[in-house]
Amino acid sequence: xxxxxxxxxxxxxxxxxxxxxxxxxxxxxxxxxxxxxxxxxxxxxxxxxxxxxxxxxxxxxxxxxxxxxxxxxxxxxxxxxxxxxxxxxxxxxxxxxxxxxxxxxxxxxxxxxxxxxxxxxxxxxxxxxxxxxxxxxxxxxxxxxxxxxxxxxxxxxxxxxxxxxxxxxxxxxxxxxxxxxxxxxxxxxxxxxxxxxxxxxxxxxxxxxxxxxxxxx
Amino acid sequence: xxxxxxxxxxxxxxxxxxxxxxxxxxxxxxxxxxxxxxxxxxxxxxxxxxxxxxxxxxxxxxxxxxxxxxxxxxxxxxxxxxxxxxxxxxxxxxxxxxxxxxxxxxxxxxxxxxxxxxxxxxxxxxxxxxxxxxxxxxxxxxxxxxxxxxxxxxxxxxxxxxxxxxxxxxxxxxxxxxxxxxxxxxxxxxxxxxxxxxxxxxxxxxxxxxxxxxxxx
Amino acid sequence: xxxxxxxxxxxxxxxxxxxxxxxxxxxxxxxxxxxxxxxxxxxxxxxxxxxxxxxxxxxxxxxxxxxxxxxxxxxxxxxxxxxxxxxxxxxxxxxxxxxxxxxxxxxxxxxxxxxxxxxxxxxxxxxxxxxxxxxxxxxxxxxxxxxxxxxxxxxxxxxxxxxxxxxxxxxxxxxxxxxxxxxxxxxxxxxxxxxxxxxxxxxxxxxxxxxxxxxxxxxxxxxxx
Amino acid sequence: xxxxxxxxxxxxxxxxxxxxxxxxxxxxxxxxxxxxxxxxxxxxxxxxxxxxxxxxxxxxxxxxxxxxxxxxxxxxxxxxxxxxxxxxxxxxxxxxxxxxxxxxxxxxxxxxxxxxxxxxxxxxxxxxxxxxxxxxxxxxxxxxxxxxxxxxxxxxxxxxxxxxxxxxxxxxxxxxxxxxxxxxxxxxxxxxxxxxxxxxxxxxxxxxxxxxxxxxxxxxxxxxx
Numbered sequence: 001x002x003x004x005x006x007x008x009x010x011x012x013x014x015x016x017x018x019x020x021x022x023x024x025x026x027x028x029x030x031x032x033x034x035x036x037x038x039x040x041x042x043x044x045x046x047x048x049x050x051x052x053x054x055x056x057x058x059x060x061x062x063x064x065x066x067x068x069x070x071x072x073x074x075x076x077x078x079x080x081x082x083x084x085x086x087x088x089x090x091x092x093x094x095x096x097x098x099x100x101x102x103x104x105x106x107x108x109x110x111x112x113x114x115x116x117x118x119x120x121x122x123x124x125x126x127x128x129x130x131x132x133x134x135x136x137x138x139x140x141x142x143x144x145x146x147x148x149x150x151x152x153x154x155x156x157x158x159x160x161x162x163x164x165x166x167x168x169x170x171x172x173x174x175x176x177x178x179x180x181x182x183x184x185x186x187x188x189x190x191x192x193x194x195x196x197x198x199x200x201x202x203x204x205x206x207x208x209x210x211x212x213x214x215x216x217x
Numbered sequence: 218x219x220x221x222x223x224x225x226x227x228x229x230x231x232x233x234x235x236x237x238x239x240x241x242x243x244x245x246x247x248x249x250x251x252x253x254x255x256x257x258x259x260x261x262x263x264x265x266x267x268x269x270x271x272x273x274x275x276x277x278x279x280x281x282x283x284x285x286x287x288x289x290x291x292x293x294x295x296x297x298x299x300x301x302x303x304x305x306x307x308x309x310x311x312x313x314x315x316x317x318x319x320x321x322x323x324x325x326x327x328x329x330x331x332x333x334x335x336x337x338x339x340x341x342x343x344x345x346x347x348x349x350x351x352x353x354x355x356x357x358x359x360x361x362x363x364x365x366x367x368x369x370x371x372x373x374x375x376x377x378x379x380x381x382x383x384x385x386x387x388x389x390x391x392x393x394x395x396x397x398x399x400x401x402x403x404x405x406x407x408x409x410x411x412x413x414x415x416x417x418x419x420x421x422x423x424x425x426x427x428x429x430x431x432x433x434x
Numbered sequence: 435x436x437x438x439x440x441x442x443x444x445x446x447x448x449x450x451x452x453x454x455x456x457x458x459x460x461x462x463x464x465x466x467x468x469x470x471x472x473x474x475x476x477x478x479x480x481x482x483x484x485x486x487x488x489x490x491x492x493x494x495x496x497x498x499x500x501x502x503x504x505x506x507x508x509x510x511x512x513x514x515x516x517x518x519x520x521x522x523x524x525x526x527x528x529x530x531x532x533x534x535x536x537x538x539x540x541x542x543x544x545x546x547x548x549x550x551x552x553x554x555x556x557x558x559x560x561x562x563x564x565x566x567x568x569x570x571x572x573x574x575x576x577x578x579x580x581x582x583x584x585x586x587x588x589x590x591x592x593x594x595x596x597x598x599x600x601x602x603x604x605x606x607x608x609x610x611x612x613x614x615x616x617x618x619x620x621x622x623x624x625x626x627x628x629x630x631x632x633x634x635x636x637x638x639x640x641x642x643x644x645x646x647x648x649x650x651x652x653x654x655x656x657x658x659x
Numbered sequence: 660x661x662x663x664x665x666x667x668x669x670x671x672x673x674x675x676x677x678x679x680x681x682x683x684x685x686x687x688x689x690x691x692x693x694x695x696x697x698x699x700x701x702x703x704x705x706x707x708x709x710x711x712x713x714x715x716x717x718x719x720x721x722x723x724x725x726x727x728x729x730x731x732x733x734x735x736x737x738x739x740x741x742x743x744x745x746x747x748x749x750x751x752x753x754x755x756x757x758x759x760x761x762x763x764x765x766x767x768x769x770x771x772x773x774x775x776x777x778x779x780x781x782x783x784x785x786x787x788x789x790x791x792x793x794x795x796x797x798x799x800x801x802x803x804x805x806x807x808x809x810x811x812x813x814x815x816x817x818x819x820x821x822x823x824x825x826x827x828x829x830x831x832x833x834x835x836x837x838x839x840x841x842x843x844x845x846x847x848x849x850x851x852x853x854x855x856x857x858x859x860x861x862x863x864x865x866x867x868x869x870x871x872x873x874x875x876x877x878x879x880x881x882x883x884x
Contacts, residue, residue: 098548272869344525352558
C-alpha cells in the first residue's frame with residue numbers, strides 16, 4: 001500500500017478556500033468551515049456573511065482590538081472590513097433564504113450520493129437537537145459545499161448511499177471536501193475530482209459508503 | 218328653520234385634531250386629513266406617520282427650508298421633527314398592517330352604518346381605480362376616523378345604510394367627522410355625538426342616508 | 435477586486451431582454467431613477483412588465499416609456515393620478531394590461547420575493563374587489579387573502595451614496611420602494627447619486643447591503659429639457 | 660410630552676402575567692438583556708413561554724429563570740449548546756416543553772407577527788423532521804412548508820442608544836433578534852445602554868422606530884457576581 005498523508009483540518013480549509021472565486025458572498029458554518037476565513041488569499045475579495053447580522057467580516061481581531069459587540073455565528077469575536085454592513089436576523093435570513101448567498105460551507109455527519117445532508121441531529125430519537133441556521137442555509141444558499149473528515153473517528157464512512165441520521169435538507173450538497181478527496185455530487189452520484197497524492201481510487205472507495213465514479217473527461 | 222354654519226374644511230380638521238390624545242401615532246390621508254397636521258396643539262406630541270417611510274413628520278417647511286428629498290404620501294414637502302425616523306415601504310406597511318398605528322384619518326366617498334368604508338373607486342365598472350395605501354390603512358390601523366363633507370356637492374348623503382361604491386374595507390370605521398356633526402359607528406349603527414350649533418337632529422337626519430341614533434347617556 | 439461600477443447608463447442597462455419584468459423604484463419624485471428610465475427607452479427592450487407605485491405622469495419617464503409602446507403590463511397601486519394621461523389613453527384603448535395591488539401588499543410581495551417566501555397571507559383587501567379570484571383562509575377566526583411573491587428580472591433603483599461593493603444608503607424619504615426592489619430582482623441596477631469609497635458608509639448605516647446590487651451606475655442626467 | 664422612560668427595572672417589568680409569552684433578544688452575549696432577565700426572576704411571573712435563540716447556559720440568565728421553575732415552554736433554534744445543563748436536566752425530566760424552530764424560520768415568524776402576516780410559506784425544513792405535522796404546498800413546482808406567525812405578550816430587548824420616544828439603535832451585531840422582537844410583542848421593554856436626547860439618533864440611523872417600544876429602562880447591572 002502506498003504512502004499518503006490525509007489533509008489536516010487547516011489544509012482542508014485551505015483547499016476549500018482555493019476554490020472560492022473573487023466576489024462570492026459566503027457563509028461559513030462552525031468548525032472547519034470557520035477556518036476557511038483565515039485561508040483566503042489576501043488579494044482575493046470574498047465577502048463573508050454571518051447569520052447573526054454581518055456582511056463583510058474580516059479576520060479575528062488581535063486581543064487588544066476586540067470589540068465585544070461584534071461576534072460571528074459561532075460567537076467568536078470578529079472584525080468588520082471596510083464595506084461591511086450590519087442588519088437584524090430577519091434581514092439576514094432573507095439574504096440566506098432569498099438565494100443571495102453564493103456559497104455556504106458546512107460540516108456534516110453524513111452526505112448521501114443524492115446530495116442529502118445530515119448535520120444537525122445525531123439520532124432520530126434525539127428530541128432536542130440544535131438546528132440553528134443549518135436548515136435555512138442548506139436550502140437557501142446557491143451552492144452547498146461540505147467540508148468534513150472522510151470517515152468518523154471509528155472509521156465509519158460519512159459519504160453514504162443513504163443518510164441514516166435525520167436530514168438537514170434533501171438533495172442540496174454540490175461538493176464535498178474531505179481529508180482524502182474532493183468529490184462532486186452529480187446526477188450519477190459521487191464523482192471524484194481529486195485524491196490526496198499516494199491514495200488510490202480503490203483505497204478511497206474502500207472508505208466510502210457509496211459507489212464512487214471517476215470523473216469523465 | 219334655525220341658523221347654522223357648516224364647518225369649513227379647516228374647522229373640520231381642527232375638530233378632529235382636538236380629539237387626538239398625546240402620544241398617538243397617526244397616519245393622515247390625502248385631503249382634509251392632511252390639514253389635521255397643522256391643527257394639532259403645539260404642546261401636544263402626536264407622532265405622524267407617512268406610508269412612504271416617515272415617522273415623526275413636522276409641519277410644512279418655509280419655502281427656503283424645503284428639502285426636496287423629504288415628501289409625504291401626498292407628495293408634498295414636509296419636515297422631520299427631532300425623534301423622526303426613516304424606513305422603506307415594507308417596514309412602513311409592516312407598521313400599518315401589524316397594528317402599530319393608533320389612528321388613521323381618511324376621506325370617504327361613503328360610510329355605511331356598519332362601518333363599511335368606500336373611498337377608492339367611484340364605480341364598480343371603473344377598471345383602473347387608484348387604491349394606494351387606503352386598504353392597508355383601513356384594515357391595519359387600530360382606529361379609523363373618517364373626515365368628510367356630510368353630503369356630496371349634489372346633496373346626496375355620504376353616510377348611508379349600505380355603500381354603493383366598491384368597498385375599501387368592510388366594518389372598519391369607528392368615527393366620522395363631517396361639516397355638520399360628529400358621529401360614532403357603534404353596534405347599533407350611527408350614533409350622533411355632536412351637531413353644529415343651530416342644526417337640529419331631524420335636519421341632520423334628513424341629510425343622512427341611514428338611521429341616526431341619539432347617544433344614550 | 436470587486437467593482438460593480440459601470441461606465442455609464444448604457445452599460446448599466448446592457449442585456450435587458452424583451453418581455454422582462456422591470457421594477458422601478460421611487461415614490462413621487464424622490465428616489466425615482468429617471469435617468470435609468472430614459473436609458474431604458476434608448477436601450478430598446480419591448481413587451482416589458484413594469485412594477486412601480488404609479489403609472490407615470492405627463493410625457494416623461496414611465497409615461498414616455500409607455501407612450502413608446504414598450505410596456506405590455508403595469509403592476510402598481512396608484513395608476514390614475516394627476517397627469518396620468520398616457521396611462522389612461524393606453525388603458526382605455528386596451529393597449530396596456532393593469533394589475534392593481536394595494537400599496538402595502540405590493541411592498542410585501544416585493545419583500546417576499548427577496549426573502550424567498552413564495553406566498554403569504556394578509557388581511558388587506560378582504561371583502562373587496564381586490565379579493566376576487568384570490569384564495570382566502572381563516573386563521574384564529576379572521577379571514578385573510580393569500581398573496582404571491584413578486585420577483586423581477588431587473589430592478590432600477592436610485593440611491594444616495596454607493597460604494598464599489600454596491601452598498602447603498604438613501605436620502606430623506608428615498609428608501610421607499612428602492613430598498614425592497616433591490617432585493618427582489620435577478621439584476622439590480624443602482625443609479626448612484628454619489629460614488630463613495632468602501633467604508634465611507636459606516637456598517638451600521640448601510641441600508642442596502644452590496645450583495646443585492648449587480649451594477650452601480652454613476653449619476654448623470656440624460657433627461658431632455 | 661411623550662416619555663417612555665421608567666425609573667428602574669422593576670417598573671419596567673411591572674404587570675407581566677403568569678402564562679405570558681416572553682421574547683428575549685440577543686445572540687450570544689451581544690444584545691442580551693441580562694438585567695431584564697434577572698429582573699424577571701425577581702418579578703415572579705410563572706408558567707412563562709420563552710422565545711429566544713438559545714436555551715441559556717450555566718446557571719445565570721435564562722438558565723436561572725428555568726432553574727427557578729418559571730418556564731413552561733421554550734421556543735428556540737439551538738437549545739443544546741456548551742453549558743446548557745439546566746435546559747438538558749429539565750427537558751430530560753419532562754419539566755420543560757420544547758419547540759425547535761430553524762433560526763431563519765424563527766426570525767421570519769417573529770417578523771410576520773410584527774407585520775400582520777398570520778402565515779407564510781418557506782422551503783426551510785421541507786423533507787425533514789421539522790416538517791412533521793406541518794402543511795406543505797407546492798408553488799411553481801417546488802414544495803414549501805406553511806409556518807405561522809409568532810406573536811408575544813412581552814419582548815425584552817437590549818439597545819444601544821434610546822430616546823424618550825423609544826427610538827433605538829444597536830451596537831455591532833446587537834440588532835440580531837432584538838430589532839424584530841421589538842415589533843412582535845404587545846409590550847416591548849427596552850434596556851437602554853445609553854439614554855439620549857430626542858434627535859440625537861438621526862432619522863436615517865434609527866433602527867427601531869419608537870412606535871414599537873412601550874417602556875425604556877435605563878441600563879443598570881443587577882447581576883449577582
